[in-house]
Amino acid sequence: MAIELKMPALSPTMEEGTLAKWLVKEGDSVASGDILAEIETDKATMEFEAVDEGTISKILIPEGTDNVKVGAVIALIAGEGEDASADQAAPAPAPAPAPEPEAAKPPTENVQIVPETPKRAQVSDPAIPEGTEMVPTTVREALRDAMAEEMRRDERVFVMGEEVAEYQGAYKVTQGLLEEFGARRVIDTPITEYGFAGIGAGAAMGGLRPVIEFMTFNFAMQAIDHIINSAAKTNYMSGGQMRCPVVFRGPNGAASRVGAQHSQNFGPWYASVPGLIVIAPYDSADAKGLLKAAIRTEDPVVFLENELVYGRTFDVPKLDDHVLPIGKARIMREGSDVTIVSYSIGVGVALEAAEKLAAEGVDAEVIDLRTLRPLDTETVLQSLKKTNRMVVVEEGWPVCSIASEICAVAMEQGFDDLDAPVLRVTNEDVPLPYAANLEKLALVDSARVIAAVKKVTYKG
Amino acid sequence: MALIHQRERFSVLVKTPAAKPVRKPPAKASSKAPVLPEEGSNHPRPRNPERYEASQEELLHFYKEMLLIRRFEERAGQLYGLGLIGGFCHLYIGQEAVAVGLQSALEPGKDSVITGYRDHGHMLAYGIDPKIIMAELTGRGAGISRGKGGSMHMFSTEHKFYGGHGIVGAQVPLGAGLAFGHKYSEDGGVCMAYFGDGAANQGQVYESFNMAALWKLPIIFVIENNGYAMGTKVSRSSAETEFYRRGDSFRIPGMQVNGMDVLEVRGAAEAALEYVRAGNGPLLMELKTYRYRGHSMSDPAKYRSREEVQNVKEKSDPIEAAKAELLKMGVSEDAMKAIDKEIRTIVSEAADFAETSPEPDPSELYTDVLVEQY
Ligand SMILES: Cc1ncc(C[n+]2csc(CCOP(=O)(O)OP(=O)(O)O)c2C)c(N)n1
Ligand SMILES: [Mg+2]
Numbered sequence: 001m002a003i004e005l006k007m008p009a010l011s012p013t014m015e016e017g018t019l020a021k022w023l024v025k026e027g028d029s030v031a032s033g034d035i036l037a038e039i040e041t042d043k044a045t046m047e048f049e050a051v052d053e054g055t056i057s058k059i060l061i062p063e064g065t066d067n068v069k070v071g072a073v074i075a076l077i078a079g080e081g082e083d084a085s086a087d088q089a090a091p092a093p094a095p096a097p098a099p100e101p102e103a104a105k106p107p108t109e110n111v112q113i114v115p116e117t118p119k120r121a122q123v124s125d126p127a128i129p130e131g132t133e134m135v136p137t138t139v140r141e142a143l144r145d146a147m148a149e150e151m152r153r154d155e156r157v158f159v160m161g162e163e164v165a166e167y168q169g170a171y172k173v174t175q176g177l178l179e180e181f182g183a184r185r186v187i188d189t190p191i192t193e194y195g196f197a198g199i200g201a202g203a204a205m206g207g208l209r210p211v212i213e214f215m216t217f218n219f220a221m222q223a224i225d226h227i228i229n230s231a232a233k234t235n236y237m238s239g240g241q242m243r244c245p246v247v248f249r250g251p252n253g254a255a256s257r258v259g260a261q262h263s264q265n266f267g268p269w270y271a272s273v274p275g276l277i278v279i280a281p282y283d284s285a286d287a288k289g290l291l292k293a294a295i296r297t298e299d300p301v302v303f304l305e306n307e308l309v310y311g312r313t314f315d316v317p318k319l320d321d322h323v324l325p326i327g328k329a330r331i332m333r334e335g336s337d338v339t340i341v342s343y344s345i346g347v348g349v350a351l352e353a354a355e356k357l358a359a360e361g362v363d364a365e366v367i368d369l370r371t372l373r374p375l376d377t378e379t380v381l382q383s384l385k386k387t388n389r390m391v392v393v394e395e396g397w398p399v400c401s402i403a404s405e406i407c408a409v410a411m412e413q414g415f416d417d418l419d420a421p422v423l424r425v426t427n428e429d430v431p432l433p434y435a436a437n438l439e440k441l442a443l444v445d446s447a448r449v450i451a452a453v454k455k456v457t458y459k460g
Numbered sequence: 461m462a463l464i465h466q467r468e469r470f471s472v473l474v475k476t477p478a479a480k481p482v483r484k485p486p487a488k489a490s491s492k493a494p495v496l497p498e499e500g501s502n503h504p505r506p507r508n509p510e511r512y513e514a515s516q517e518e519l520l521h522f523y524k525e526m527l528l529i530r531r532f533e534e535r536a537g538q539l540y541g542l543g544l545i546g547g548f549c550h551l552y553i554g555q556e557a558v559a560v561g562l563q564s565a566l567e568p569g570k571d572s573v574i575t576g577y578r579d580h581g582h583m584l585a586y587g588i589d590p591k592i593i594m595a596e597l598t599g600r601g602a603g604i605s606r607g608k609g610g611s612m613h614m615f616s617t618e619h620k621f622y623g624g625h626g627i628v629g630a631q632v633p634l635g636a637g638l639a640f641g642h643k644y645s646e647d648g649g650v651c652m653a654y655f656g657d658g659a660a661n662q663g664q665v666y667e668s669f670n671m672a673a674l675w676k677l678p679i680i681f682v683i684e685n686n687g688y689a690m691g692t693k694v695s696r697s698s699a700e701t702e703f704y705r706r707g708d709s710f711r712i713p714g715m716q717v718n719g720m721d722v723l724e725v726r727g728a729a730e731a732a733l734e735y736v737r738a739g740n741g742p743l744l745m746e747l748k749t750y751r752y753r754g755h756s757m758s759d760p761a762k763y764r765s766r767e768e769v770q771n772v773k774e775k776s777d778p779i780e781a782a783k784a785e786l787l788k789m790g791v792s793e794d795a796m797k798a799i800d801k802e803i804r805t806i807v808s809e810a811a812d813f814a815e816t817s818p819e820p821d822p823s824e825l826y827t828d829v830l831v832e833q834y
Contacts, residue, residue, distance in 0.1 A: 163692065166692075166763065167690065188692060188696060190689075190692070191697070194662075218626075219628070257610065259548075259609060259613055261612070261625070428825060430825055433607070433608040433825065434546075434607060434608055434610030435600070435601075435608060436599050437820065438819075438825050441822055441825050
């Protein structure tokens, strides 16, 4: 069988080219590495080398031909022992037909059927057995307890970051860990976020379970390349072979009066990246249960805490192993008139607004997303079905936000349930100012949530 | 103490007895003989700095500036305690001689300065009005950033003081960029980029070193080594704790300077500036200094002993040292007291101004996001 020589693609974007010159003629014998032809692309003239040995039995495209499509057969080579002349009698195959112009077809036929993201069965929080003792715990302690429990359970878990060991954590979240687990597993780093985020990702690839603390997520911008290019994409790029089960955690969002460079919510940034899990809990029980889940999962996790919430106290069930499902929202308050969706510190704002609204006779349902990626759209849409009105509260900028994403979900999947447009209540669209009065003006508060709720319930 | 010294370049490279540079790699890759840099390279070096010989008037001036920083910072600490200053507030107490000694050698308006968040002292050393600095700390409309930046984010383009940056290490490439500008526009200026011992470990610092040396940028990299980065002592964060050596791989000469003596600092600054202004490219200065207060106002500072701090205060305080020298020069106790009073008045006025001037107008929330309108 003769070997077909096809018009090569000489650049990633080349679709066709000019067969400028043949350097061989029919009947010539060629060996691999011989230059057969010169081909011009839009960018350069390239030499086309033989890969196979044999005799040129037929040249199908004469030199000087323009617009030869990539993949068109340009010549035939007869292998050893084959009759090179036999091909000459065969009718010259036409160059491969160019695909029909797309516009010629009705557009629907061209739509590729993309398989849907596989969905797992509905999961819910494990039931808390009746009579379980509830222990008032600060979010700070809950996070520490989660790390300590996982470190006791799994020798591969270690904690690394700036001031996490001897200083006990810049915000005291790692308090006591050095004492219990020692310097091998609780490691102070220099101020080198890019470096230690990479070390964390690499250690995870190699089989460990790093918990990498950023003093705040503002400083993770130094390291974002490793979070996204190294951690988030590895599993996919390796076809599922190489995992990166690392947790990047630390406070996110505005603190108090620390100015523009230290006050930003990165939730929407990370939540836009396939391959990452993004968790942003509000209360102590969720902080604990979800951090434990984050440490256990095989996927890379960005775990967003909030400095202003660290000191708040909430009940945590006293259980041996309180682990919560990732990707599941939580209904914090049931209601029938309007759904208020939020996450992290925004949940507190939403709950405060709901209380005030209740006094005015508006019954608000409050949903804590808890996980920002994957987003629990089902819980959100079910609530929308019930209330038909929705407000999203987010301590962050409005543009390209989680709130924007919820709006899109409501529009695409809950349009028929909407009695009013979904409204976003977010920070003002400015870098966070330092001055006390301006900072207050820039941040979300319950008054703004109430105003939005009144708008969507047509009461304002 | 011999407080300023300069080390031999490349002295960290071990010279083996077979010190002949290996030209061709041997056929077998088993030889471990190091390839040494060429001897006697004609890369220029800064001259050995000498302690500055200040006139009484000059030293009085340095003393006043240092005292102003000290009293200003003490007052800022008080205002923080009263809730008038919020967020992070990093005091410069103990490090005064560094900014004063170095910046007194610069030409404001020609040379540029950039630093991190511990920036109050550098601004005061540049003669920027304490009122508008303090008003920025209290977040008032009259502040130098109109109350929108706060303690960590203050700038004065008029003085070519480029901030005031909150992200550790970011000021280093920014400083190299300012130096690039000086060279590009041939304005004769030099950039002085300050950063801490902790910041010195950030990767972008070394990327900047390489480009600055490669392109011979007129920049002085100033490492203010105050011994700690928050709660981390240099020995716990740094494989090479002699920070003046950190430029070796880039052939950037380094000097180590006693940052607690304003005249040593000033003398070193002159040698450094001479070298950089001559077009030789960057130079690295390590200023050995000490911060008396916590990292920021919220730092309990449990990582060091009270004695350690007390010891530095008693033995190496830059202001006390300058005072003693002035008295020796014949300045009277009364004159010193008068200076003290003068400074206290300036600081009190700044604090009053910062407390009483109004917060920014709410309309300021949306100004300055972008320059132009679209
Ligand atoms: C990229 C980044 N990481 C962490 C921080 C938090 N942080 C602020 S100052 C500081 C210590 C810096 O120490 P050093 O460079 O020695 O300067 P000093 O405070 O001693 O003047 C840290 C860790 C930050 N602002 N930016
Ligand atoms: Mg330091």
